Amino acid sequence: MLRLEKLVKTYKTGDQALKAVELEVPAGQVLALIGPSGAGKSTLIRCINQLVEPTSGKIYLGDLELTGLSSGNLRRERRRMGMIFQEYALIERLSVMENVLSGRLGYVGFWRSFLRRFPQSDVDEAFRLLDRVGLAHMADKRADELSGGQRQRVGICRALIQNPALLLVDEPTASLDPKTSRQIMRLICELCKERDLAAIINIHDVALAQMFVQRVIGLRLGAVEFDGPPEGLTPEVLTTIYGEEDWEATIETVNEDEIEEALK
Amino acid sequence: MSEVEALIGKPWHKPPFIKRPWLRWTFILGFIVYLIAAYITIDVNWYRVYEGLERGKKFVLAFTNPDFTTRSSDIYEGMVESIIMTIAASVVGIAISIPIALGAARNIAPLPVYLICRSVIAVSRALQEIIVAILLVAIFGFGPLAGFLTLSFATIGFLSKLLAEDIESMDKVQAEAIKASGAKWTQWINYGVQPQVMPRLIGLSIYRIDINFRESAILGLVGAGGIGATLNTAFDRYEYDTAAAILLIIIVIVMALEYLSGVIRARVQ
Numbered sequence: 001m002l003r004l005e006k007l008v009k010t011y012k013t014g015d016q017a018l019k020a021v022e023l024e025v026p027a028g029q030v031l032a033l034i035g036p037s038g039a040g041k042s043t044l045i046r047c048i049n050q051l052v053e054p055t056s057g058k059i060y061l062g063d064l065e066l067t068g069l070s071s072g073n074l075r076r077e078r079r080r081m082g083m084i085f086q087e088y089a090l091i092e093r094l095s096v097m098e099n100v101l102s103g104r105l106g107y108v109g110f111w112r113s114f115l116r117r118f119p120q121s122d123v124d125e126a127f128r129l130l131d132r133v134g135l136a137h138m139a140d141k142r143a144d145e146l147s148g149g150q151r152q153r154v155g156i157c158r159a160l161i162q163n164p165a166l167l168l169v170d171e172p173t174a175s176l177d178p179k180t181s182r183q184i185m186r187l188i189c190e191l192c193k194e195r196d197l198a199a200i201i202n203i204h205d206v207a208l209a210q211m212f213v214q215r216v217i218g219l220r221l222g223a224v225e226f227d228g229p230p231e232g233l234t235p236e237v238l239t240t241i242y243g244e245e246d247w248e249a250t251i252e253t254v255n256e257d258e259i260e261e262a263l264k
Numbered sequence: 265m266s267e268v269e270a271l272i273g274k275p276w277h278k279p280p281f282i283k284r285p286w287l288r289w290t291f292i293l294g295f296i297v298y299l300i301a302a303y304i305t306i307d308v309n310w311y312r313v314y315e316g317l318e319r320g321k322k323f324v325l326a327f328t329n330p331d332f333t334t335r336s337s338d339i340y341e342g343m344v345e346s347i348i349m350t351i352a353a354s355v356v357g358i359a360i361s362i363p364i365a366l367g368a369a370r371n372i373a374p375l376p377v378y379l380i381c382r383s384v385i386a387v388s389r390a391l392q393e394i395i396v397a398i399l400l401v402a403i404f405g406f407g408p409l410a411g412f413l414t415l416s417f418a419t420i421g422f423l424s425k426l427l428a429e430d431i432e433s434m435d436k437v438q439a440e441a442i443k444a445s446g447a448k449w450t451q452w453i454n455y456g457v458q459p460q461v462m463p464r465l466i467g468l469s470i471y472r473i474d475i476n477f478r479e480s481a482i483l484g485l486v487g488a489g490g491i492g493a494t495l496n497t498a499f500d501r502y503e504y505d506t507a508a509a510i511l512l513i514i515i516v517i518v519m520a521l522e523y524l525s526g527v528i529r530a531r532v533q
Contacts, residue, residue: 049444078446089441093459102455106446113451155441162445 001027001198002048002166007057009043009222017043019222020057027165030192030199032209032230035219036242041202044219045168048200049081050074061166079106082159084188086171088151092144096135096154099143100126103161122161129157133187149180153187160191167192167199174204181205185212206233206250323504330512331505335498339510342494346480349411349490353480354473356412357419362465364420365427372431372457381424388421393479397488408489415476415483422475423468430464431457463532470525474518481514 002025009018017040025031033041046052048059050066059066066077082103090099104122105113112118118126130136133153143151152172159167169188173181185201189212192199203209209216210230218226218233218241225241226232235247282288332339367373367381393414400410434457442456484492491510498507 051440051444075446075448078444081444083441083444085437085441087437089437091438091442091455091459093462094455098455102442102447103445105442105448105451105455110448110450110454113447114454158441158445168444 001025001062002200003058003060004048005058005060007044007047007059008055009040009047009052010055017222018047018054021219021222021224023217023224025166025198025200027198028192028196029215030189030197030201030213031215031217032213033200033202033217033219034204034206034209034241035225039219040222041219042170043222045083045170045200045202048166048168049078049083075106079162080165082162082164082167084152084155084159084167084169084172086174088148088155088175090143090151090154090158092142094143095139096130096141096143096146097126097139099154100130100157100161103158106162125161126157129160130154132191133157148176149184152176152180152184156184156188156191160195164197167197167201169199169201171202171204173208181208182211189213206238323507326504326508327512329505330509331503332509335494335503335506338494338497339491339506339513342484342491342510343513345408346477346484346490346492349408349415349480350473350477353412353415354419354469354476357416357476358423358469358472360416361420361423361427364424365431366453368424368428369431371434371436372453381428385421385425385428388417389425391417393418393483394486397483397486401487406487406489411480411483411488411490414488415479418479419472419476423472426468427461427465430461434460463529466532467525467529470521470528474521474525477521478514478518 002023004021004023007018007021007023008016010016021040021044033044035041043052047054048061048066050069054067057067061077061080064077066074069077091102094102098116101113101116101118101122104118108118108122127136127139130139133156135150135153135157138146138150143154146154155172167188172184172188176184185208188199188201191197201209201213210233213230216226216228216230216233217224218237220241226237238247238250239245280288282291364381364384367377368385370378373381396417397410397414400413404410404413438460439452439456442452447455480490481492481495484490484494485496487493491514495507495510498504498510
């Protein structure tokens with residue numbers, strides 16, 4: 001569904017953020033991208049929807065190659081890739097509803113969006129999504145009145161209302177407390193399953209990644225160091241990705257039910 | 265360990281801004297010498313000051329007895345002209361400023377557009393209002409049209425520059441999120457940029473209305489219409505009581521605008 005071929009990104013400063021990354025993501029697969037700060041995780045997912053322009057290499061979404069598309073075609077393809085951000089990236093002074101509907105901007109014309117007259121089907125879908133994440137009653141609140149966890153739920157709705165085939169998720173839990181982090185991760189994974197969505201999730205928290213995903217990619221200095229199931233993350237592997245540390249405490253063996261118990 | 269012990273018990277001072285002592289003292293002494301030399305060159309004719317004090321006293325005393333009535337129709341006409349000039353110039357100036365501000369923000373405009381918009385701003389800011397007014401009075405003749413054009417022109421330099429700087433310092437990620445949804449450029453501005461800079465735009469606009477009103481009182485002095493013309497005439501006729509009345513009205517209106525802008529800015533946050 002998504003295929004990266006020899007993806008390279010060199011910044012103007014000369015830093016090589018990505019060194020010929022090869023990656024294939026089948027439809028419906030949720031994978032976690034782990035690695036130390038500066039490993040190129042954020043650059044990688046921003047290259048996929050071209051918020052960062054890759055230096056060379058190819059990106060295939062389905063059969064279509066994304067690099068070098070005209071701006072109109074690129075906008076059409078961006079609709080198929082929903083993005084969820086670290087600091088939520090909601091437009092703070094707009095209402096929850098406007099934020100969710102902004103995910104439809106690729107589908108509606110300027111005047112409709114300017115006058116906030118979105119098609120009824122979009123509004124209905126927005127309410128359904130907000131209800132799914134438990135925020136339907138908050139629709140007319142301003143985004144900056146919400147708590148961190150609530151904001152991230154709105155961010156998830158905004159990405160999903162695009163009706164994407166792929167979710168690009170950049171550190172969704174980095175500014176959330178441990179409990180909310182798990183809830184958000186669970187929500188993202190459940191929604192991916194419900195809608196048969198593929199997702200690439202950048203995440204710092206190795207234990208959290210292991211809990212929820214089917215596949216883990218370890219990135220170090222812009223190159224893939226590990227690609228395998230979460231159980232494959234042994235202390236040796238974590239040392240090659242992050243460097244020397246005592247990893248025993250990080251690797252979680254808890255199962256889902258125990259966590260459920262702990263959260264209640 | 266021994267390094268730390270050598271430091272213990274000694275006072276600590278912030279390192280001086282200029283490290284070399286001789287250079288530092290040269291600057292300090294040079295500044296003092298300059299101040300003294302500058303003071304010596306001030307040439308004051310104390311006899312003239314004494315004579316002027318008498319006139320100044322009359323003027324100040326006039327404030328205790330301002331005359332609103334004798335020239336009331338002149339004051340009224342001048343004030344209406346000033347207000348119309350202010351509102352018209354602010355509306356036109358702000359409307360032109362917004363697109364220029366978008367073009368002058370480096371993070372959203374391509375380089376050629378940026379350079380053009382920045383030059384427009386630079387020209388508008390380089391020319392002081394009075395100079396523009398003198399030029400425009402020469403072109404369009406005496407009256408409020410020249411004043412209106414002057415204020416519109418000055419508004420562009422002020423508002424575009426400050427709004428562009430606010431756009432440049434906006435939160436990039438919020439705008440990025442809108443871009444990632446596949447929005448067109450216009451939609452991106454409307455959803456990603458506009459909500460972030462709206463409070464600043466409103467605050468600056470009200471402040472500019474305030475400035476335009478005050479400027480409109482000055483522009484009359486060079487024949488560009490408004491209350492300034494009435495004020496100038498009052499001074500020319502030594503009618504300090506009428507001048508005082510005009511100044512009081514200007515002060516009251518400026519204070520009212522100031523209060524209004526505070527209320528509005530608090531509401532749009």
